[in-house]
Amino acid sequence: MNDIKVNRRGFLKALGWGGAGTALTACDLPTTITLEEGKEEVVAYVVPEEYVIPGIGVWYASTCTQCDAGCGLHGRVREGRILKVEGNPDSLINNGSTCLMGQAGVQNHYNPDRVTQPMMRKGAGLQPISWDDAMAELSKRIKSTSGSKIAWVSGSVSGHQSVLISEFLSSVGSKNHFAHETINSSVWSQVCADMIGDAEPRLRLDKAQIIVSFGADFLGTWKSPVHFAGEYAKFRSGQRGMLVQVEPKMTLTGGNADLWIAANPGTEGALALGVANFILDRGWNKENVPGTVKQALAAYDVDTVAGLTGVPATKIQRIASLFSERAPSLAIAGATVEGQANGYDAASAVMLLNIIMGNIGNTIEAGNKFPERALRAKSGNTGDLVKFAQGLEDKKFDLLFFSNSNPVYTAPDALRVKENLSNASFKVALTQHPDETALAADLVLPLYSSMEDWGSHVPAYQPEKVSLSIQQPLMEPLYKDTRGFGDVMLSLLKVKSNAYNKFPDYYSYLKTAMVNMPESVRSGLKGSRDQMWTNLLQNGVLNAGSNTPKLTPKPRAIKAATVSKNSEYPMHLVPSARLGLWDGRHANIPWLQEAPDQISKVVWGSWAELHPSTAGKLGVQNGDFIRVSSASGSIETQVYVHKGIHPNVVAVPMGQGHSAYGRYAKDRGVNPLKILDAVSEEKTGELALYATRVKVTKTNKSEVLVKMGGSETQLGRGFVRTVSADQFRRTEGEA
Amino acid sequence: MSLKNILENFSDFRRDAEVGGHHDYEHRWAMSIDLNLCIGCNACSTACYAENNLGIVGKEKFEKGQAMHWLRVERYWDETDGEFPEQGASFVPMMCQQCGAATCEPVCPVAATYHTPDGLNAQVYNRCIGSRYCSNNCPFRVRYFNFWSYYEQSWPEPLNQQLNPDLSVRDKGVMEKCTFCVQRIRTAKDTAQREKRQLQDQDFVTACAQACPTNAITFGDTLDPNSKVSKAWRKHQVERGPYTHKKPKENAELRGYRVFEELNVDPSIMYLERVRETEV
Incomplete structure (x- = not known):
């Protein structure tokens, strides 16, 4: 129409000099910012910009990044602002639900204490610096540091962000990627890999009639809480499965258990072996394990185990009977079992229970694996933290990168991470918030929030189909001096590699990568590449078939360690x-x-x-x-x-x-x-x-302990009434 | 109608809860909360904060009992617990029960809390003078008073950009409480009207029901016989209206009940009893 483009703000400024502007600005114009960059042009007040209808909220699909479960989201955007998130019903992980952390994602995005500009250490403090200067300094450092002296510390990471980290590290010749998560299930995964040949099997809570969970808080903090809560709802409907929870401190899952047992800490493995022995001793399910395994179990008779664990013998017998009678069963091990010095053996004992009961291939199925190996989740753990701390202690690193990880806060003092950080001459924190690690860094690069950034996520725990979730911006960046994680990664890659020069930004990289996926992955998407991309953004998730390899149980003889007395620290x-x-x-x-x-x-x-x-x-x-x-x-x-x-x-x-x-x-x-x-x-x-x-x-x-609720019990007021499970099964068992 | 007419034919005009309440209801919003499925995770409560512009009060005011959690998840231990709570804890989401014969309504000196044709206990913030009589009279303790201007502390920039423009931010001196997400009801009604159709079940749900990871909360219109919530109420033989000991459920094993039903306030929320394993 007209070649002269007038920026809206400039137009209003010009009007402000005359009288008309005063009248106009007083109308409290809605902020009409579109999601498309650079489209902030003059429009008449009565003609709202594309996508924006004042007063009407529009929902866009994205992905939650509050933990690494990868729940799909729908974000409500109104007048260019993200107001609320809800679960994406198309996501097989969360089926339209969210947890409280997901709901609070908007407060992560709008947090008043975000880092809003790059900062560089000058003397004792961090001083603002421009992105150009920051990146110039950084590329100088990358070029002058030998690859083996460069390390990256991240949290769990998957999808194309993970690809770019690996590509960057290989472009500089480094193999030092440490993925650190304090809350993880890596010991259990290792046990699964060794005993059934699949590190991340699918757990069919919905099929089970009894679940015995040894410290796995699957409703709260284990693997994929919202997904498991949905599966738990199925488990509790109809014939209503029974939940037994063994843990030293009641978790959210323990609070919902039918039987909650506090075994002596560190003896959960022995309890599992005791249950296994009792089952085999009765002559049940013998055929599932070789004789050597059975012989090794003989040491764990009920009375010995009762003595070790502090759980009464009658209770152990009861659990064992229920566990074998109420098939199909499922036994899982979580943090408090994994996190012992004998965690691997204890978790193996729990897996042995599954093998004895024939749960492999029944309530424990082969997990779906994303076909593109490079996009699969790199799950964080604490082993990497230990290795990183050791490397730091040994002065192995000069240039350190931190993304989505705050080891200065999460590492135990005994690992001396904070003190030894000075062993690395230059530390870069890619972060959204001024966390402890960022404040100890030499260069702080402020990132977009997950609601401003692009991304793709392939969660480690995959539901009934292979799932990938797309993260798209739900609003324009709040701060002009922040950048997307992928964009920063591309800039870092371009320092030493020419392969990425064709991508001006992460958006173009992600789009190209997604639409060029193999047919097997993008089976659900139709049409031209642009149409596929649009489809993907609309759905937010890609659910692409499932693979069903058979699992082979490999039972082995296990000895559970005992826990010694410690008189100084009892x-x-x-x-x-x-x-x-x-x-x-x-x-x-x-x-x-x-x-x-x-x-x-x-x-x-x-x-x-x-x-x-x-x-x-x-x-x-x-x-x-x-x-x-x-x-x-x-x-x-x-x-x-x-x-x-x-x-x-x-x-x-x-x-x-x-x-x-x-x-x-x-x-x-x-x-x-x-x-x-x-x-x-x-x-x-x-x-x-x-x-x-x-x-x-x-x-x-x-001091007064500030908590909700005045009374710890109902005092007979009958807020929560109860009915027996037998009654429930009689009246609602068919549902 | 003249006063004389009213006095002479009072029984014609007097319509209480027994015969369907004071209104010819257009809708009667209600819920069913299944305590067999509720895991006490707090997702509903946080979703409510996000949807309804609930203020943050901080530790000191929380201690004084001034938290603004319209929907709170209570946790109770059993009085019969021995050394350990072997049967876990009991969780219950507690919010305004939108009573059909609400005790909060008649005590308001300025009619700031009143009964809508949808069967909701509405709170008109502009009318409220902060007498707090309603809160005093609520047996469920689910009315929350703005003792302070919480908004001054709750949303420092840019947190304020998250505020839901569909409803107001309340200032001190005003009572507030769960509205069954009345802004969502309003939007859904407007949309249905614009599309020249009737409001349908599951056109919308409240923020808490939407977020719930186990789908423990069902929301809907009990006047629509085909709504999910109507079916749940029928299945568990819970009926609106006054509580009577004379009419026990045909099947005593059904799980539906309303909290404090004996107070005869006709709550709109049916809870389904928590299920306890007897075999262990």
């Missing part, structure tokens, strides 16, 4: 994970700080859980401060007394105790990860998070 520390603050990454989200912990109902702080008998002996009650000391350090926090914990255990939740990370997180509560001993799991080299021994002493300090 108690066990459980640094419990919570669905909410997670490993501490969500402590800067006010909704999640104010959302009560599901079990203790405490808000805005830390607490230590103690059993009434232990609290009685110590002479403390709710709100009193105690000191929890290990060989590696001590923390002080308030007591919450309840019965859902082993008397020999003190549980302090992860998540608080930040020394930075914005106004909502800073200087609030304590971080139990800091005082963990550097004990490693013997077979896998994972950090044994639950193996630290502590002593607990009383202090003179006491």
Whole structure:
């Protein structure tokens, strides 16, 4: 129409000099920003811009990045702002639901304490710097550092972001990629790989009639919580399966169990072997394991196991009978079992139960694997943290990159990550928030939030079909000096490689990569490449068939270690994970700080859980401060007394105790990860998070414990009424 | 109608809960919450914060009981627990029960809380003078008073950009509570009207029902006999209207109940009993 393009802002500015502008601006014009960059042109007020109808919300598909489960999202965008997210019903992972962390993703995006511009260390402090200067400095460093001295520390990462990290590292000749996640299930995965030949099998909770979970908080913090909650709903409908939870401290899953058992910490493996022995001893299911395995189990007779675990013999027999009678069954092992020095053997004992009961191929199926190997999830673990810490100690790295990872906060003090960071001459943090690691870095590169950025996600735990989820921006970046993760990766790649010069930005790379996927992957998409891309963005997810290799069980004889007495540090520390603050990454989200912990109902702080008998002996009650000391350090926090914990255990939740990370997180509560001993799991080299021994002493300090709810019981008021499972099965069993 | 007419024929005009309430209802929004499925994860509560512009009060005010959680998930231990809570905990999402004979309504001196033709207990913020009589009279403790201007602290820029423009941000001196996401009801009604059709079941659900990972919450219109929620109420033989001991359920094994039904407030939320394993 007209060659002269007038920018809207400039137009209004010009009008502002005359009288007309005053009248116009007073109308409180809606912000009409489209998702297309550079389309901010003059439009009449009555003709809204493309995509934007004032007052009408439009939903766009994207992916949640609050944890690495990869739930599909629909984001409601109105007047160019993202207002709320809901689950994408097309996603087979979350089927339209979200958890509280997903809901709070918008507060991660709109967080008032984001890093808004690149910063570089000058002397003791970080000073603002331009992107050009930052990238010039960085490419100089990349060119002058030998590849083996470059390392990348990330969280769990998958999809094309993972591809770009690997490509970057190989372009500079480095093999040092450490993926670190405090909340993981890597020991269990290793056991699955070794005993059934699939590291990430599909668990059919929906098919099971009984689940015995040894410390796996699958409703809260294990693998894919929203997915498992959906499967749990199926498990609890109709014939209603039974849930037995064995763990030292009640988790969200334990709170929903039919039978909750606190075995002596570290003896869960022995309990599993005791159950296995009882089943085989009765002559049931013998054919599933060779004689040698059975012979090795003979040492675990019920009375011995009862003595080891502290679980009454009658209860062990009951669990064993139920487990064998109520087929199909399923046994799983989670954090508190994996996180012991003998975690691998204990988790193997749990898997042996599945093999004995013939669950392999029944309630444990081969997991779907994304056909393109490079896009599969690189799941974070703590073994990589240990290796990284060792490398740092040995001065192996000069140039360090951190993305989506905050080891200065999450690493135990015993690993000396914070002190040894100075061994690396230049540290780069690619981050959205001013976390502890960013503040210790030499260069901070501010990233888009996940609601401003592009991405693709292939979660480690795949549902009934091979699934990939697309992350598309739900609004324009809030801060002009932030950049997308993929865009920064491309710039880094271009320092030493020419292969990516044809991609001006991550969007063009992602689009090209997606539409050129092999036919097997993009089977669901139709039409031309542009149409496929549009389809993909509309659906948000790609569900592409399933592969069904057969699993072969490889049973082996297992010996479960016992836990020795420790007179100096008699108690066990459980640094419990919570669905909410997670490993501490969500402590800067006010909704999640104010959302009560599901079990203790405490808000805005830390607490230590103690059993009434232990609290009685110590002479403390709710709100009193105690000191929890290990060989590696001590923390002080308030007591919450309840019965859902082993008397020999003190549980302090992860998540608080930040020394930075914005106004909502800073200087609030304590971080139990800091005082963990550097004990490693013997077979896998994972950090044994639950193996630290502590002593607990009383202090003179006491404050009101701020929590929701005045009474701990219903006091006969009948809010929650109950019915027996037998009745339920009679009346609703057919549903 | 004259006063004389009303006085002489009072029984014609007096229509209470027994005969369908004071209104010819257009809709009667209701819920069914299955405590067999509820895992107490708090997703519903956080979704409510996101949808309804609920303020953050911080630790000190939380301690004083001033949290604005319209929907809170309560956790109870059993009184009969021995050394350990072997049967787990009990969780219950608690929010305004949108009573048909609400005790909060008649005590409001300025009619800020009133009964809508949809069967909701509406709260008119502009009318509210903050007497807090309604909160005092609510047996469920689900009305929340703005003792302070929470908005000043809750949404420092740019957090304020997340605020839902479909409803207001409340200032101090005003009572607020769960509205069954009345803005979603309004939008769905407008859309249906624009498309010249009747409102259909599952055209929309409340934010809490939408988020729930186990689909424990079912929302809908009990006047629509084919709605999911109507079917659930029928299946469990829970009926609207006053509570009576004379009419027990035909099948005593059904799980439906309403909290504090004996108070005769006619709650719109039916809970389904938690299921407890007896075999273990």
